[in-house]
Amino acid sequence: MTDFNELVKIRRSHRKFTDEEISPEHVQSILRAALMSPTSKSQRAWQFVVVDDKTDIEKLADAKDLGSQFMKGAPLAIVVLGDPQKNDCWVEDGSIAAVSMQYQAEELGLGSCWVQMRGRGLADGTPADEVIRGVLDIPANLNTLCIIAVGHKADERKPQNEDNLKWENVHAEKY
């Protein structure tokens, strides 16, 4: 097991994956991390759609013009949803769940990458949210925040460089 001190250093975004599927145990561990993540007022109002169908993953990758094509090579995509009408912290709750899944994936030796969908879309003005809703039959009250692409790493990434951390952005006592 990788301790958290190390995990935060080695986690990097991975966008190249092998064809190997993710085991059901690993999928469950990743979702478990999301379901244990902290939420505003302990609402736990997020919803997740786990997609491993290649055709559907390809359609999701086409939901926006930039930054999502790599997802076509991912064996697993976890769509993070929230209800803006019921939860004013749906973005925060979803983000924390998404990142928790990324750290759990890393701890399992898997690669992952956040694919932003909220506020993104196609050049013709179609929101990514609308495309995803059509592909996955998502109810009208739920919005897509992001998709976490997961797979077995096919690329190597260097760990975070301790020397490049922006300590100057941290202010002691007062700004």
Ligand SMILES: Cc1cc2nc3c(=O)[nH]c(=O)nc-3n(C[C@H](O)[C@H](O)[C@H](O)COP(=O)(O)O)c2cc1C
């Ligand atoms: C809110 C958010 C949105 C992101 N959107 C995308 C995206 O749409 N496509 C993508 O390839 N990476 C996306 N990323 C991944 C970032 O590009 C990546 O985290 C950043 O470059 C730092 O690299 P690292 O994760 O390897 O440390 C996103 C990350 C965050 C936190």
